[in-house]
Amino acid sequence: MSDATKVLARCHELARITDVEGETTRTFLSPAMRRANDLVTTWMRDAGLNVRTDAAGNLRGVRLSTSEKAKTLILASHLDTVPNAGAFDGVLGVMMALAVVENLGQASLPFQIEVVAFSEEEGVRFGVPFIGSRAIVGTLEELLLGRKDLTGTSVREAIHAYGLDIEQLPDAVVPDALGYLEFHIEQGPALESEGLPLGVVETIAGQSRYELVFTGEANHAGTTPMPLRHDAMSAAAQWITEVETHARATRGLVATVGSVATVPGAGNVIAGEVRATLDVRSANDEIRDGAVTHLLHHANACGTARGVTVTSTLRMKQDAVPLDYGLLTMLEDAVDSTGAVIRRIVSGAGHDAMIVAPYMPAAMLFLRTPRGLSHHPDEAVLPADVQLGLDAGAAFVRLLAARENAR
Ligand SMILES: [Zn+2]
Known part of the structure; x- marks a missing residue:
């Protein structure tokens, strides 16, 4: 099975884990979210990662570095969905991150890699998005923790009911991030209309x-x-x-x-x-x-x-959030090394990368989205594009390692 095939198979397997029979719906800390996290935990452990769930419900797997005081490269996206979602929004980014790490094998790197599956990005349950990514940069504040869902349960109570300890929230923050990279479907028609597989995000629109x-x-x-x-x-x-x-x-x-x-x-x-x-x-x-x-x-x-x-x-x-110029150009070099055309792109949608970008260098790679269709069961992605994205991700890790080794 090719890497892209494996990534897509995992996305489809996760799409069957749902709170609502007959569709794909997983909201923050729901029963389906727990089952999805359990499944991804087994894949992360098989890949040799040290796995934990932080106090915001984010699932995190660390690939340790041999070098002492190594900083952390975060590869992340989200596992929650909108109601009646497709299989790829967020989930694809987590599965690609995991595949990039799996392909590293025993390679020694001057940084750790942490694969983060955010617990909440879509804002469905509490009407506020980005709960997961806010936690890793320490901006999940009191006001937000008190916010209630339709049943009157607060974020704080939901965290407790899931069996997590809100007092541990400070431990969710990444203290020494070297950078952040997120793979995500474009969710728009620009790349497809130009016949391009990948887009390097330069700004997230305000x-x-x-x-x-x-x-x-x-x-x-x-x-x-x-x-x-x-x-x-x-x-x-x-x-x-x-x-x-x-x-x-x-x-x-x-x-x-x-x-x-x-x-x-x-x-x-x-x-x-x-x-x-x-x-x-x-x-x-x-x-x-x-x-x-x-x-x-x-x-x-x-x-x-x-x-x-x-x-x-x-x-x-x-306001608009520009992504990190150094990582952006590195990602362009990585895309270039795969033979794909480099195309800078603006994201019209909000993403976790926008939340973390003020706190650490952040980059984002978009994959072409057939018909620009997203937040819909027919959401799709092309296997060849996924393979190119994985190749670009691997090249990005190599380039970052070369830069860090040269310091
Ligand atoms: Zn998303």
């Missing part, structure tokens, strides 16, 4: 998310003359088309109104209130901030024209 409330006046749809209306729906609709128009006209910007709710929401009543979300992303913070300013201003203008007031509330703001 995001701004708002909730807007358009408040007009509900009234009778038959008896209220057009000039006398305060129609919140018409104001919101005009604004939504500008969100699309502005983003189409701005290079490197995406903007989305993904959800609207109308009150009272009846066919024969003029809408008195519309609540709408706004999600704006770009690798360039100035472009993103400029777009947000314009779009919020425009929302007010759409309201004013109809006697509708508009309020906006910031729900999330995350």
Whole structure:
């Protein structure tokens, strides 16, 4: 069996471990997550790794170095999923990390390698993503630990119920990281549209998310003359088309109104209130901030024209995260050594690499995603691309070892 075949077989095996029969759903510290961790533990042990579960539920396997005071290269991704997920988002990155380590055999390296399977990235159970990666950089704070799921269980209680000790959380932090590398499917169509297997991530796009409330006046749809209306729906609709128009006209910007709710929401009543979300992303913070300013201003203008007031509330703001230039160029050399074309790429989605990047040099390799389809049962990846990614990963480890030995 080729390495890529083995990686894919393991991903499919993990996809059958689920909290919901007939689909692939594994959330933070769920029963299925425990079974998935048990299975990956056996693979890690077979690979000769020292395995432990940290206090945030991250599964960690260390390949020790012969050299004393060796720092740690982290190879990581996540094992949790969205509801009714595919087999590869996150899981592929963990299985590729493990395969890279397995292929090292007895080779002596000037650093340790720690394979980390994050317990939580998707934010499904607690509505907050990146619990696992926050733990390894020490930013899983009180506020987050108190956050509750739909059953009223807090993160802190979930950790306790799983049999872990929250007091041990400081031990989850990696004190001496040499670097971080994550393999992940692109989850978008860029690489496939260019016929390229791999992408070296240079930046993870920044995001701004708002909730807007358009408040007009509900009234009778038959008896209220057009000039006398305060129609919140018409104001919101005009604004939504500008969100699309502005983003189409701005290079490197995406903007989305993904959800609207109308009150009272009846066919024969003029809408008195519309609540709408706004999600704006770009690798360039100035472009993103400029777009947000314009779009919020425009929302007010759409309201004013109809006697509708508009309020906006910031729900999330995350600046763009550039990945480490030194590791990025090393990863490009590694990709080059496989014969694949080097393509730098911006990630429009958030990833664990974005959480760890402020604390350690971080790099990320994307694999082409057929049809750009992800967070879907039909999510796929090509075996040849996985093999190229593994080859690039092996080359990356060799290059990093050469750099460290030369110090
Ligand atoms: Zn993911």
